[in-house]
Amino acid sequence: MATAVSSTTVRSATLSDLRALVYLEHLGFESDRFTLRRYRYLLTRANATTLLAEHRDRVVGAAVMAWRRGSVVGRLYNIVVDPSQQGGGLGSILLAACERHAVERGCQRIHLEVRQDNANAIAFYERRGYQVIGSRPDFYTDGSAALAMAKQLSPSGALSALMAIGPLGS
Numbered sequence: 001m002a003t004a005v006s007s008t009t010v011r012s013a014t015l016s017d018l019r020a021l022v023y024l025e026h027l028g029f030e031s032d033r034f035t036l037r038r039y040r041y042l043l044t045r046a047n048a049t050t051l052l053a054e055h056r057d058r059v060v061g062a063a064v065m066a067w068r069r070g071s072v073v074g075r076l077y078n079i080v081v082d083p084s085q086q087g088g089g090l091g092s093i094l095l096a097a098c099e100r101h102a103v104e105r106g107c108q109r110i111h112l113e114v115r116q117d118n119a120n121a122i123a124f125y126e127r128r129g130y131q132v133i134g135s136r137p138d139f140y141t142d143g144s145a146a147l148a149m150a151k152q153l154s155p156s157g158a159l160s161a162l163m164a165i166g167p168l169g170s
């Protein structure tokens with residue numbers, strides 16, 4: 001049963017969320033999961049923003065944006081929703097929050113990579129304005145290719161997406 005989007009909050013992750021983040025990776029991915037070590041690095045040393053979707057104190061989704069100083073491109077480095085909650089709008093909320101952070105940082109585009117065989121995620125991105133801009137052979141540890149996708153951001157577009165889904169946490 002999908003979580004009610006209206007009672008979901010989005011906030012920045014902290015080190016106390018490490019275990020929940022890793023657990024979500026195990027639920028959401030079969031391979032190439034982000035490890036505890038990688039999340040620890042993202043939360044402490046990387047130029048990155050890790051967001052959590054939370055419902056009744058339970059972490060139900062996460063997204064990571066990676067930034068590069070002086071670049072107008074933000075990279076969606078990861079996004080995952082608890083499989084029992086997928087299809088209920090949480091991914092859209094997280095993606096809109098990532099886009100808002102990117103706009104606030106002055107980014108003009110978001111880039112991402114997605115497994116070429118991940119039809120659900122590719123369709124999810126395409127319906128939210130992302131376009132395929134290339135492919136990356138041998139991108140994943142099992143040798144699978146990735147599609148590179150990008151979206152041009154407009155400050156007003158990100159704002160209207162957020163107004164449609166209501167208030168967010170920090």
Ligand SMILES: CC(C)(COP(=O)(O)OP(=O)(O)OC[C@H]1O[C@@H](n2cnc3c(N)ncnc32)[C@H](O)[C@@H]1OP(=O)(O)O)[C@@H](O)C(=O)NCCC(=O)NCCS
Nearest residue numbers: 028079080081086087088089090091092113114121124127
């Ligand atoms: C991609 C992902 C983050 C999307 O999250 P989500 O919460 O399912 O997203 P939403 O509910 O906002 O939108 C999903 C879309 O699929 C549709 N859908 C319907 N049933 C669904 C189901 N059982 N599961 C997933 N999506 C479903 C939704 O209606 C929605 O359609 P729309 O694009 O026409 O609006 C999530 O599916 C996920 O975690 N996948 C596994 C990890 C992954 O592949 N991440 C991407 C790595 S690049």
